[in-house]
Amino acid sequence: MKKLQLLIGAMFLSLNIFAQTFTVTINNGYGSGNYSSGDTVHIFTAHYSQNQLFDKWSGDTILQAPEEWHTWFIMPNRNVTLTGSIKNITPVTLQFEQIMGRDILKPVYYYFPSGHKGFVYLLHGTGGKASYVANEYEFQILIRDLIDDNFGVIITEAEEATTGIDANGDGKLRWAIYPVDTINNVDYANIRIITDTFYTRGVTDRSKSRYSIGMSNGAFYSASLSAIYQYKAGVNYCGQSDAIITGATQTPLQFCMARNDQDAGVGQTGNADALTFSNSLNARGICSKYLIKERCPIYPERFARRGNITIAQSISVFNELLAKGYIDSNNYFIGFANSLATAYASNPTSFPVINSMSLSQRSFMLDQINLSVSDHQMYSDFNRATLRFLDSTLCNTTTGIDQFSLKVNIGCIYPNPFSNRIQLENTSGLENYELHNSLGQVIWIGKNIEQQDFSFLQNGIYFLNVSTQTGQQTFKLIKQ
Secondary structure (H helix, E strand, O other): OHHHHHHHHHHHHHHHHHHOOEEEEEOOOOOHHHEEOOOOOEEEEEEOOOOOEEEEEEEOOOOOOOOOOOOEEEEEOOOOOEEEEEEEEEOOOOOEEEEEEEOEEEEEEEEEOOOOEEEEEOOOOOOOOHHHHHOOOHHHHHHHHHHOOOEEEEEEOOOOHHOOOOOOOHHHHOOOOOOOOOOHHHHHHHHHHHHHHHHHHHOOOOEEEEEEEEEHHHHHHHHHHHHHOOOOEEEEEHHHOHHHHHHHHHOEEEEEEEEEOOOOHHHHHHHHHHHHHHHHHHHHHOEEEEEOOOOOOOOHHHHOOOOOOOOOHHHHHHHHHHHOOOOOOOOOEEOOOOHHHHHHHHHHHHHHHOOOOOOHHHHHHHHHHHHHHHHOOOOOOOOOOOOOOHHOOOOOOOEEEEOOOOOOOOOOEEOOOOOOEEOOOOOOOOOOEEEEOOOOOOEEEOHHHHHHHOOOOOOOEEEEEEEOOOEEEEEEEEEE
């Protein structure tokens, strides 16, 4: 009877702890509010101008990525205060000209900082153009981050994009991945010729490291481009490449995927393939990182990020979406942006606030919704992680997952990804474990994690909180 009473008491104590709410205060940003312990809290910086960049979050040390403009944490059993800081940068204007490629003139945007340490090719997706990369907001923030970190930037486009001719008959205008041939494949030849043009001009030289970053089809091309020309590193956004390229490359690759990618060529299969390729690269001794962006809430000021929508307009749009049932009680968008676009197109006057916006403003609004639900789209949420990868490409984990660093001496946790059970190399000093799903919900609490069968879990990302006498640490696990 006494044991039963103690058990019931412990259960009520546990329920009381998780029913308790704590306050998050965000200065110069968004995400303030009251949260329960175990909630996932997303925070976002306030709008900044084209001559500025986000610097970092300061205050509570709870953040795993304090340098990203959008980051998140699992709510602890205490109040949290964080402050976002913005830094001024030297205004940058990309230069533009037509440079002769193998067969025709190619549109090229570029910028080389004085004393730059290397340069990065930025590559568009299917149906894209060089002008899109140069002017799209998420790419613009990446460009500013790259230049601020002393990288040069080169933007050009696929031959099919320039000519408007679907040369290989696949129904798309995009980069030609195959054949991987620097002479007969015009896209590889153009990159070589444009690069040599800048060498000849003396604005850069062959001692500078070369890199590539691509989105979607541009990600597939980036992986092969970086392989064939032996770049120092390549980064794929929302594109997994393929087993042939990743199996042959000697170039470090980072995969930045989107959790709810709906693209027919990527989707959940592509996300899983990217993880497989990343782990295979690491197994071959070639550095690789795998990052996946999760969905996040839409804060009322989100649509004012670029500056062409006022904060008041953004709040009005948010309230209209909320009133029409597109946003849930936790501020997450329900469904995908295309459902809203279809509903608006069929009856624009039923959305008076959205209908009062310009075409450019509505397009940006839909982009921000796509980003919030983590659909197939270029994003700047992992810019600083990308810069770290380009600057270092040193891997300190045995898995492709970019894990959170632990401050407790547990040796290692394996396997990761895991199937049914989790093993810890060293459990000394560890007292309690809490497993959270990707929404921050507590789904398991216990002391003997190695004896727990997790076969009941669905495949996906989970976060394990490890408690010691000195505090609590969190790290990421993948169930597959």
